[in-house]
Amino acid sequence: MSINKNKARHSLLEHTSQQFYDLIVIGGGVTGAGIALDASHNGLKTLLLEKADFASGTSSKSTKLIHGGLRYLKQLEISLVKESGLERAVVHKLAPHLVHPEKMLLPIVRKGSFGKLAASVAISIYDFLARVKSKDRKESLSKEETEILEPLLNDKIVKGGVRYSEYRTDDARLTISLIKRAVDLGCDAINYAEVKEFGYSEKGLMDSVEIKDHSTNQSYTVRSQCIVSAAGSWVDGVREKDDSLSDKHLFLSKGSHIVVPHPRLPLKQAVYFDDFKGRMIFAIPRQGITYIGTTDLAYDQSLNDVYCTQEEANYLLDATNYLFPKVNLSLDDIESSWSGLRPLIHQKGKKPTELSRKDEIFESPSGLISIAGGKLTGYRKMAERVVIKVLEKHFPKNNHHTTEGLFLNKDPFKSYDEVLSFIEQLESNLFHELEGKKIGEYLVFNYGRSAMDVVDLMREQSGTLTAEQLLIKSELTYTIEHEFVMTALDFFARRTARLYFNLSEVKEHLELVLKLMQEILEWDELTVEENRKSVEHAISRCLSCKTRIS
Ligand code: FAD
DSSP states (O other): OOOOHHHHHHHHHHHHHTOEEEEEEEOOSHHHHHHHHHHHHTTOOEEEEOSSSTTOSGGGSSOOEEOOOHHHHHTTOHHHHHHHHHHHHHHHHHOTTTSEEEEEEEEEETTOSSOHHHHHHHHHHHHHHTTOOGGGSOEEEOHHHHHHHOTTSOTTTEEEEEEEEEEEOOHHHHHHHHHHHHHHTTOEEESSEEEEEEEEOTTSOEEEEEEEETTTTEEEEEEEEEEEEOOGGGHHHHHHHTTOOOSOOEEEEEEEEEEEEGGGSOOSSEEEEEOTTSOEEEEEEETTEEEEEOOOEEOOSOTTOOOOOHHHHHHHHHHHHHHSTTTOOOGGGOOEEEEEEEEEEOOTTOOGGGSOOOOEEEEOTTSOEEEEOOOGGGHHHHHHHHHHHHHHHHOTTOOOOOOTTOOSSSSOOSSHHHHHHHHHHHHTTSOGGGTTTTHHHHHHHHHGGGHHHHHHHHHHOOSSOOHHHHHHHHHHHHHHHHSOOOSHHIIIIIISOHHHHOHHHHHHHHHHHHHHHHHHHTOOHHHHHHHHHHHHHHHHHHHHHHHSOO
């Protein structure tokens, strides 16, 4: 099979340089993707540009929760908690296969950050602000009930617990879904296309961008009425290109997660717990592993090479061993890790943990609109605020139409029950070699109803591949065709999260993926080698916290 994706990409880039867009969005993380979708839904001719892969910034490195942020209640960020709390249910409704209900256990421990009464009151407020349905509201638990729910807890310090409702997602998959939906509605979206410079009208207003296509090194100039930067941690760098970096600037805080096999930390559900100093950490079981995070440290190193240090890994291990002493985790147990940067708004004299997680919009004299801060959970409301501003400034006759009822898939699930029965149906279509591995759940959570297309692709293949190899081949074919996959790392990190949740499969299938991509994308040997090196580098970064003091 040979589909010449390169030609299609080249003509898309040529096409963009002949257009006059209403809006160009810089940055294909969840914020930019949300803006592109809202703008396209509102009829704006939109171009989304991403310098590397979509979601390769912070939007594949989060804790992967759609949550209100219980911790922010303590900082009295009531409006933030309320908005994110309410958004949880909205985003769940728009994509129930991607955003699933998850019960969270908060153990109350001696010298912890929450006492029994404080936790109960705080979570009641949390539920109230988010208008959580009565059947899903928090349950207060005795010490015995808490220990039955989670027998691994340290019985010497646990005094009780509270169980409450949150949602879990895959951040990169959410971002890709938003972009696919925006493209359905007419948006042009290009990854590996970096905005290098801006162009201005005679009046000094920004009216074009110069982009570099990283696959060919060719440059293109694209014109637009309005330009928005949703460049996350790179927002200040983009404002520098416009000479508009002011006193208000970013403060970057790094957060790392480590991954251990689920049998080594066999939690029955997600737990939100105190370290020995009362800082809160998540431990979340998922797909045969448990991940633990996060740290919160001021960061001033490379934005493009962020990884978990041994010091951070030791801190997360020590905190986990303190609450779950029977498991006695060590660096040897770590199977993978990831780190991301929080682009927070600088506030003089405050520590990273104290800085607000609220988003903020900056407008420069040239008309560039930048948005930074915020959370994955609030992407839709952030996008709405930006698009309303764009409409007010440039298209004052247009009313804004909300995306509150806009499903993230063309053929959506209408409820979580529908998702569960689709998983059952899919499981019965799978090769028996894959039974018992929760592959149906994995495929539906990743691809929604298109999971059936992946299974159909498996059935169409002939040859000597094993069932697991067929699965990889079908996912790869599907994601190259429908999800902008350009490199082997796009596939392993952002489309399938194997780099974080199943690193051994990345090692096992790397050569197969390189061979298939060479065939499908007509790569030369140099491109194959570059891809091999970049996946190997990513693997070493996931493991570097184990092997050296960084
Ligand atoms: P990014 O995802 O970083 O996207 C910005 C993009 O802009 C990048 O892909 C970059 O390559 C691109 N770009 C930069 N410059 C250019 C250019 N010149 N041209 C083209 N493209 C460019 N939020 C939650 O709601 N729930 C959580 O559980 C959660 N956990 C978190 C845990 C950690 C450790 C961290 C760090 C954050 C967490 N967050 C969470 C916050 C959330 O992840 C971020 O708010 C969100 O992902 C930021 O998305 P973004 O699109 O603004 O930035």
